[in-house]
Amino acid sequence: MEGLAVLAVACVLAAACEREEVRSYRVAKEVPVPGGAMGATGAASSGVVSGGSADGTGGGSMAERRPEAEAEVAWVLPAGWKDVPSEQPMRLATFDADGIEVALSAFPGSVGGDLANVNRWRGQLGLAPIGQAQLEPTLARRRVGGSDVATLVIEGSDGQAMLAAIVVPGDGKTWFVKSMLDAAKVGAMRPGFDAFADSIQRGAGSGSGMGGTGGPASAEAASSNRALDTAASTLPAGSIDAALRAFVPPAHWTVESQSGGIVAAAYSASNGGGGARITATSLSGDGGGDLANINRWRGQLGLSPAATLGEVGAIDLGIGDAGTITVDLANAEGSDRMIASIVRAGGETWFFKLRGAVAGVEAERGEFATFVRAVARAGGGR
């Protein structure tokens, strides 16, 4: 008993002597969360994998099929393959290959290695696991461009088969292509399937301008862009006016000196596309109505007025429920473009406009959407 009492006092002294020191450790390089900043402050993550959207209208070229969320990796759809919607978890995309479903997914790291994944698939077909020695003969390994590709066929006992490919394009992830089909159809399916797997390649990077926002020109700009994303959750809740004052623009946006009036904030964005100007203005009440304002903007671009809101060319800027309506307008010559969002909050109507050369506006589209989303939500916009 006495010994325990002494031990208790020793514990107190030990606990009191804890000391903090500099430490070091090695970690695997982080795979950045696509388009997101859901980091320390719990900021909103926009454009995560499941939210990635195709810029184009179909397959056939890398530029056309380049989801924003996976801007570093692109692929080419073989002839006859179609992108189809799917709510299956884990999937980046689902394709219809002449009636056969093909699933594409990607996970960071090696995801347990080839053997673990193949055995998992074998389990799905009711087959017993195999060892490394049995695995290698079944894999068709090759190096295509910058990607390591391994394809295989697993035949089940009930006439079903799985065509699968494991692709490592060098973006820190392992990509999986899978298709369940009748074993009899494997031969016909294989060439297109292999071609698709081989086409999964790391692209020129997010700075290429394809489907991205132009990409940060420097680490400093990247920091700022991250701050921009962070702003979505850090701006003080209250009025849009207050949110605008607290807003942290990207590094390549220059704050314009205010001329007063209804312009609450104005920025000039310099980019390789000729630049653009971003403004936020407000009017009381409904600001004259959505259609009247949109027709005013159409007039500024030399376009004829629209009769109804259905004709104005509303787009989804990806700002969720923060904007009531967003339009994307360009003049007939294609030299002047405007993306404008109308947001209502606190008895006022706010107009967020992005205007400039067509390429300049395109380059700022993503930053503009984040800006509107962050400010409008902080200000209670609807």
Added chain:
Amino acid sequence: LNAIRPALRSLASLRLTVVLFVLSMVLILAGTLAQTQQGIWLVVDEYFRSILVLIPFQLFVPEKIVRLPGVFPFPGGLTLGVLLFANLLAAHAVRFKPSWKRTGMILTHAGVLLLLVGEFVTGAFAKEGNMTIAEGASSNYIEDRRTCELVVVDQSDPTDDLVVSVPRGMLEDPDTTISHGLLPFTVRVAEWMPNSRLLGPMQASQAQIAKATAGIGRQVAASPVAVSTGVDGADVDIPAAYIELMRGDASLGTYLVTPWLTMAQEVDVGGKRYAIALRFERNYRPYTISLIDFRHDRFVGTQVARNFSSQVRLVDPTRGVDREVLISMNNPLRYEGETFYQASFAPDDSGTVLQVVRNPGWLLPYISCTVVTLGMLVHFGVRMWESTRRRLA
């Protein structure tokens, strides 16, 4: 034993027990009141897990009634707990005579001792943090949002990053200078803010912008705000610091670092680039958790939450684990001594926040309460038996 018996008798004193109980009650009152002005975890550390605490007089009287400057020393929870522990042990060593009639009381006291041990184990060894994962993304580290670290990352290796972490405790003293063999430069903390807000370019004054001479701090600024308290609903302080990096006598610039900025800033040191960031303290794990799907179900026609759940994939190459798990409210994932609770979610339901708890003493309170209950049942059972027997006699 005889030599220390007088000391044990003093330690076993019932008066000491009563005094310790009274002191404990005062400490609990002071700690509770302190939470109106300080964060809950700070109070737990300063009042209940410390040897000595300096309690402000003002704590007991509202400032608008009278201003009472100064503090008085008071034994902390650790001291009181250990003394209570020793007091009870000493009492059993010198005062209580073992007998079967006292079985209940001994069991009850054993349960109480176990409860004290459990709190000590929790205080000394329990770890708590968050794992935040966006849908489709993965994480292999746990963030402790109660503290932070200044990290300097050498990213020159193509596969690994070498992270040098300076703990928060070394950053808090004003004008402190930190040099270490692992750091490529000396760090001088020009200003430390325990809690801060970020100011945009149109919000920050020129003087605030001028505090930084390099990095993102040339466009945005941080200003100090009061630390969150246990009663204002905010549970996370976001610190900030202006740090000057020195290479010999040459300044590499003064940077603003804060977890508000979730991307690191780059510093050029003699042609080699390092990333610096002040972030919530990270503890890496050998396994990776990927968020496959986050669900936030609501009752039909309402915004009232019905269920939160995270479908995750756990991959641990070191143990050959690769499995999917559904984490939902009251249905945590337990893995490698850690428990992952569904705690929160990201805006737009775009990701999940898991609370990760490692507490080697988590079972002790359950065991001690069971033992105490059993002891009291035995104690009163024996008393009732004796009473009944006397009546019948």
